Amino acid sequence: MKNQLCESFGFEHPIVLAPMAGVVSPELVAAVSNSGGLGLAPLWRFSVDDLRKYIHDIKALTDRPFGVNLNLEHPSEAQLDACLEEGVAVISLFWGRPGNLIARAKAGNAKVIYSAGDAQAAKHAADLGADAICAQGWEAGGHVFGKVATMPLIPSIVDAIGPSIPVIAAGGIADGRGLAAALALGASAAWIGTRFLAAEEAWTHPDYLQHLFIASENDTEYCENLFDIGWPDAPHRALKNSTIELWDKAGRPSSGSRPSEHEVLAVTDTQKEIVRYQSVSPHRNLTGSIEALSMWSGQGVSMVKRSQPAADIVREIVADARQVISKLPTV
Numbered sequence: 001m002k003n004q005l006c007e008s009f010g011f012e013h014p015i016v017l018a019p020m021a022g023v024v025s026p027e028l029v030a031a032v033s034n035s036g037g038l039g040l041a042p043l044w045r046f047s048v049d050d051l052r053k054y055i056h057d058i059k060a061l062t063d064r065p066f067g068v069n070l071n072l073e074h075p076s077e078a079q080l081d082a083c084l085e086e087g088v089a090v091i092s093l094f095w096g097r098p099g100n101l102i103a104r105a106k107a108g109n110a111k112v113i114y115s116a117g118d119a120q121a122a123k124h125a126a127d128l129g130a131d132a133i134c135a136q137g138w139e140a141g142g143h144v145f146g147k148v149a150t151m152p153l154i155p156s157i158v159d160a161i162g163p164s165i166p167v168i169a170a171g172g173i174a175d176g177r178g179l180a181a182a183l184a185l186g187a188s189a190a191w192i193g194t195r196f197l198a199a200e201e202a203w204t205h206p207d208y209l210q211h212l213f214i215a216s217e218n219d220t221e222y223c224e225n226l227f228d229i230g231w232p233d234a235p236h237r238a239l240k241n242s243t244i245e246l247w248d249k250a251g252r253p254s255s256g257s258r259p260s261e262h263e264v265l266a267v268t269d270t271q272k273e274i275v276r277y278q279s280v281s282p283h284r285n286l287t288g289s290i291e292a293l294s295m296w297s298g299q300g301v302s303m304v305k306r307s308q309p310a311a312d313i314v315r316e317i318v319a320d321a322r323q324v325i326s327k328l329p330t331v
Ligand SMILES: Cc1cc2nc3c(=O)[nH]c(=O)nc-3n(C[C@H](O)[C@H](O)[C@H](O)COP(=O)(O)O)c2cc1C
Pocket: 018, 019, 020, 021, 023, 042, 069, 094, 115, 136, 139, 140, 141, 142, 143, 170, 171, 172, 173, 174, 191, 192, 193, 194, 195, 281, 296, 297, 298, 299, 300
């Protein structure tokens, strides 16, 4: 299944581990890269020192290419410089206008993937020199930039940026059928988040995992501004839970007037408090009411049924996609 994107970025299978702040461990990034995919580490909340340490932890586990994900709404220049000094192969940029960061990353010999939610944003980044575009559909878990579903978004972006810049499809892809569909739509790889929350190497809290395992495709909700404490005005998709129910019953009031706002729901192992409506990925080091937190999830959650080593997830998706493609009716 190797293609032009894999060749130019130096990986084997068209599978990218979605960067997922708070729950992607160095072990998970390395496991995906070691199994032939591309691991991306979400390090935009990290200080430069912590970012370097995390990168060293990955390097101790793999010689394969991996990437670092930075958030354009946060100051990212010092983090980018540290990544380039560390020789990180791929920089993934999301949430905002790229400014000169694409050119800076490329000047430092990194490949750049820019995440876009529509064709206009994709074209803008392509014109600035992005090496690939992640097209994130509305089905995606976590923070969601656009309002277009993956199925129409991929061909739209493929047409807008032309054949020389590969597109990576994100949102609702959780198995080999989704990968095959993404390839058929013109994407060069799938960028997979929710399915990798169930990787054994992920830092996902066990209660969060249990809720993912029993959820159906109807059990997520897209909200403009609900889990906004710590990150306002950033639409997102999460599992329906008691916090969404509480807010719904109160008539969906806006921020500042919601029931039990700032109620402490959980604490970290270093006693940091997590409050209701906070934007947080439930990490296994939390204790408290995990169910009431922002349990980010994409609509592909019904395909996530059990924990597995990341390498098995990569292997299974590639094998299933091959089978799906080989069984398509010939015309
Ligand atoms: C728990 C979680 C955390 C996320 N954090 C980030 C992040 O830090 N940076 C980013 O670019 N995208 C983030 N996302 C979005 C993913 O990169 C990706 O677009 C999404 O998971 C794809 O949809 P899927 O979950 O249906 O596979 C996050 C998604 C989840 C589920």
